[in-house]
Amino acid sequence: MAEYKIILFDLDGTLSDPKEGITKSVQFALAKMDIVESSLDRLETFIGPPLHVSFAEYYGFDEKESKRAIDFYRERFKEKGMYENVLYPNISLLLASLKESGFVLVVATSKPTVFAEQIIKYFEFEEYFQLIVGSNLDGTRSSKTEIIQYILDIYTDFKRTDFVMLGDRKHDIIGAKNTGIDSIGVTYGYGSLGEIRDARPTYMVTSVGQLKDLLLGSRV
Structure with a gap:
């Protein structure tokens, strides 16, 4: 080696x-975008890649929608998600x-x-x-x-x-x-x-x- x-x-x-903090923050962002996602396990794919890539790949968000979703995500993540x-x-x-x-x-x-x-x-x-x-x-x-x-x-x-x-x-x-x-x-x-x-x-x-x-x- x-x-x-x-x-x-x-x-x-x-x-x-970071599963709990990331998936719950994504779930929060999706709810703000009028998308209900009850399974946190399904949101594990957001762990790792840049958020704008995942929102586009898994939910078809365009650039403007991804930016809104990321803003919502960070709203929760800054308050509690990063510590979960x-x-x-x-x-x-x-x-x-x-x-x-x-x-x-x-x-x-x-x-x-x-x-x-x-x-x-x-x-x-x-x-x-x-x-x-x-x-x-x-x-x-x-x-x-x-x-x-x-x-x-x-x-x-x-x-x-x-x-x-x-x-x-x-x-x-x-x-x-x-x-x-x-x-x-x-x-x-x-x-x-x-x-x-x-x-x-x-x-x-x-x-x-x-x-x-x-x-x-x-x-x-």
């Missing part, structure tokens, strides 16, 4: 399980071990940076992450390719082979490929095994423990 120096972490579905969120087991231990071993840790999420920063602060993870990069509130820089490239443009003293992107959806893996870095697909999040496998990550793990062994094994 390559000896990486900078690890990019997706947030939703990789560091934490739980860490996956052993994530804190993983981050502490990686930092102690000398890795630079960065959050790379499609969630707006301002929300990602508040969530990292809520989990008291500020000490682990050197940088938190997400999308802009106006919807720009929302694809994983753009987000990863933005990070690469900051760490110009490093080679592409020094970076690896971790995530639970195909967008994380595709973004890594588009920017020329390696990726690790995690299957404990919200991307199906088939989705992760079809995207062809450099590595694939099924648990936080396996992820820790893979990353720290390169330092042994």
Whole structure:
């Protein structure tokens, strides 16, 4: 395995399980748009991709409708949704071990940076992450390719082979490929095994423990 120096972490579905907060906020937004969706499980597909992509793909919203829906979503998400969120087991231990071993840790999420920063602060993870990069509130820089490239443009003293992107959806893996870095697909999040496998990550793990062994094994 390559000896990486900078690890990019997706947030939703990789560091934490945000299902309750995201799905209830989407449900709230849909209700405001006169669409009743009683099943939160059906809204799991919103976890990971940019919101405007999901509203267009699953509900046929045009650009104007998507913007209205996102505004409604954020209305609830800012108040309570971002805190309806739980860490996956052993994530804190993983981050502490990686930092102690000398890795630079960065959050790379499609969630707006301002929300990602508040969530990292809520989990008291500020000490682990050197940088938190997400999308802009106006919807720009929302694809994983753009987000990863933005990070690469900051760490110009490093080679592409020094970076690896971790995530639970195909967008994380595709973004890594588009920017020329390696990726690790995690299957404990919200991307199906088939989705992760079809995207062809450099590595694939099924648990936080396996992820820790893979990353720290390169330092042994």
